[in-house]
Structures are given as structure tokens and as C-alpha cells.
Amino acid sequence: EDQVTQSPEALRLQEGESSSLNCSYTVSGLRGLFWYRQDPGKGPEFLFTLYSAGEEKEKERLKATLTKKESFLHITAPKPEDSATYLCAVREPNTDKLIFGTGTRLQVFP
Amino acid sequence: DAGVTQSPTHLIKTRGQHVTLRCSPISGHKSVSWYQQVLGQGPQFIFQYYEKEERGRGNFPDRFSARQFPNYSSELNVNALLLGDSALYLCASSLASGRPEAFFGQGTRLTVV
Numbered sequence: 001e002d003q004v005t006q007s008p009e010a011l012r013l014q015e016g017e018s019s020s021l022n023c024s025y026t027v028s029g030l031r032g033l034f035w036y037r038q039d040p041g042k043g044p045e046f047l048f049t050l051y052s053a054g055e056e057k058e059k060e061r062l063k064a065t066l067t068k069k070e071s072f073l074h075i076t077a078p079k080p081e082d083s084a085t086y087l088c089a090v091r092e093p094n095t096d097k098l099i100f101g102t103g104t105r106l107q108v109f110p
Numbered sequence: 111d112a113g114v115t116q117s118p119t120h121l122i123k124t125r126g127q128h129v130t131l132r133c134s135p136i137s138g139h140k141s142v143s144w145y146q147q148v149l150g151q152g153p154q155f156i157f158q159y160y161e162k163e164e165r166g167r168g169n170f171p172d173r174f175s176a177r178q179f180p181n182y183s184s185e186l187n188v189n190a191l192l193l194g195d196s197a198l199y200l201c202a203s204s205l206a207s208g209r210p211e212a213f214f215g216q217g218t219r220l221t222v223v
Contacts, residue, residue: 004152034211043114043200043214044153087152095166096141096204098212100152 006101023088024070114215135203142184
């Protein structure tokens with residue numbers, strides 16, 4: 001069964017303290033791995049799509065990387081405005097259905 | 111450009127009632143998907159529609175139904191509401207089937223009492 005597991009469930013960082021979020025997946029034939037940011041009570045905001053092992057994408061303080069079994073979202077020198085829940089998802093083969101993990105709730109303190 | 115818009119933003123219903131949620135996709139997007147997100151969990155896939163046809167259905171009871179209109183907007187209907195249907199209902203649009211970069215609306219918060 002296709003599955004996405006994110007860790008840690010919650011992460012507290014001091015402003016400027018870099019860290020990484022993990023997303024491990026099991027899917028028969030990866031057709032895309034997606035990272036979203038979600039603020040409380042809002043819909044997920046699209047961040048990145050990764051398709052093949054070794055691929056990397058960056059946006060401001062965020063960098064997403066992909067291996068054959070997991071993806072990392074690296075946050076460099078985070079700021080309080082980076083506080084949010086970060087969701088990882090994979091596309092189910094032969095469909096457009098996204099299978100989401102439960103997310104990592106990130107809090108960045110000044 | 112307007113993003114995905116959903117209405118209403120909040121809704122309170124009583125058990126056993128019926129509810130209709132609405133979604134307008136990004137201009138030019140022809141695929142609409144619906145997700146349910148319970149507090150503390152990731153979104154769960156309910157339906158996908160593309161060119162007015164159902165392309166996918168998640169593991170939800172028949173009380174849940176949806177449709178897509180010629181202008182690509184969509185409605186999600188839920189009958190015989192249960193307390194467990196309380197959740198954030200999200201609509202996502204993408205350019206076409208097979209283009210999975212999905213952009214979400216702000217959601218409709220449904221509370222069943």
C-alpha cells in the first residue's frame with residue numbers, strides 16, 4: 001500500500017537554527033513528490049515538486065531534496081514567519097490522487 | 111489572477127442534514143479534486159473530476175457525491191451528515207489530468223453538531 005510518513009511530528013527551532021524535515025514514502029513507481037506549507041485554518045500552499053532521485057529545488061530559505069526512499073526539506077536560518085505545518089505528498093500511480101503524510105508542525109521562535 | 115475559491119468559508123450543520131460546498135478553480139484549470147482534512151491529519155482524497163467526468167474516488171461512503179460544471183467549477187455534496195464529517199474540506203485545481211501540481215483553495219470549515 002502506498003504510504004507517506006513524516007518526521008518529526010513537531011519541531012521547535014530558535015530563529016536562525018537550521019534543520020531538516022523528513023518524508024519517507026513507499027509507492028510503486030514514483031510519479032512526483034510534493035511539498036506544501038499549510039498555515040492554521042488555511043489550505044495548503046504549493047512549494048515544490050520533485051520527480052527523480054538526486055533532484056533538488058530551492059525557494060528562499062527552503063531546499064527540498066529527493067532520494068529513492070525519502071525526501072528532505074531543509075530550512076536554513078529560519079525566521080518566525082516560517083512557522084507552519086509542512087506537508088509531503090506523493091502521487092498515486094496512474095491517477096492524480098495525492099497521498100499525504102500527517103505533516104510536521106514547525107514553530108520558529110525569535 | 112484569482113486562485114482557487116471556495117464557498118462558504120465556514121458552515122455549521124446539524125446531524126442528518128445535507129450540505130453543498132462549492133469550488134471555482136484557477137482560470138484555465140480543468141481538473142478539480144476534493145479532499146477532507148481532519149484536525150491534525152493530512153488531507154484525504156475524496157474525488158477528482160476532469161472535463162466533467164469523475165476520474166477518481168477515494169474511500170468515502172456514498173453519502174459523498176460531487177459534480178463538475180461546464181465552466182469547470184465543482185460542487186461537493188454530503189448527505190445525512192454525521193459528527194465525524196466535521197473537517198476542513200479542500201478543493202484543489204490543476205491544469206489537466208496528468209498534471210498533478212495541485213493548487214488548493216482556503217477550504218470550507220464544516221462543523222456538524
